[in-house]
Amino acid sequence: MSFLDPDLSGPWAAVLADRYARADSVSLLRAMILDVFPGRITLVSSFGAESAVLLHMVSRIDPDLPVVFIDTGKLFGETKRYRDQLTRHLGLRNLQIITPDPARLKAQDPDGMLFSRKPDACCFWRKVEPLERALAGYGAWISGRKQFHGGARADLQRFEAVDKRIKISPLAGWTRDQIAAYFTAHDLPPHPLEGEGYLSIGCMPCTARAESGASVRSGRWQGLDKTECGIHLSLSEARKRANL
Structure with missing residues (x-):
């Protein structure tokens, strides 16, 4: 079975x-990477x-799989160093670092402070638009979202059709304890x-920082009516949210 027609992404999801309802996360990933969307x-x-x-x-299935990382220009230095550490540690061979378009940033965020005025627009130009460019030509992409994060993710399914692509969330049903156990079992370095x-x-x-006992994503956009950056919306919805 192979993905042929992006216009049929909805039925394909x-x-x-249905076909992979009983597959564990690794088996699901292996099938998607090697068989369905090679x-x-x-x-x-x-x-x-x-x-x-x-x-x-992914590193155990295909270390040459493209791994897209969006460097917004506003990331913690610790995240970029962790990226480099994990890439070496896992032997990933196809890291693709994507950055915002300089001309668009100059026009839309000349002082670098758009996040303080229009956070949805900042996310659009620094994350949504670069990711859309990075995904050109792909029929599917893999996301790390999980239901236990709550909010819009509480009812997350493993397969979604968005903008004529299939979005796959192999860890959708995992718990926080399962994540921690996997880190321990495979001796993975923490962020x-x-x-x-x-x-x-x-x-x-x-x-x-998240307050003690608070939800995982409680430290994101604190004080704002915002819980997602927009990359998991359709492009038209993300534009609308950013008032573009």
Whole structure:
């Protein structure tokens, strides 16, 4: 079975969900990478607090799989150093670092402070638009989202159809304890900021420490009516949210 027609991405998501309903995460990834979308799938990773799990799985299936990393220009230095550490540690051979378009940033965020005025627009130009460019030509991409993160992710399915691509979340049903157990079982290095109370790590200006006992993503965009950056919306929805 191979993915042929992007216009049929909606029906395909349902077909894949049914066919792989009983597959564990590694078996699911192996099938998607090697059989269903060979040469047309990528892993998008933030190299955040939980990212090493999927990266480790992928490294054991195909270390040459493209791994897309969006460097927004506002990331913690610790995240970029962790990215380099994990890439070496896991033997990943196809890391693709994508950056915002300089001309668009100059026009839309000349002082670098758009995050303080229009955070959704900042996310669009620094994350959504670069990712859309990076995904050109792919039929599917792999995401690390999980239901236990709550909010819009609480009802997350393993297969979704968005903008004529299949989005795959192999860890959708995993718990926080399962993530921790996988780190221990495979001796994976933690993100250096996790020990300082950062449980979900994005751009530096919009990421804070989570309060004790709070939800994983409670440190993101604190004080704002915002819980997602927009890369998991359709492109039209992300544009609308950013008032573009």
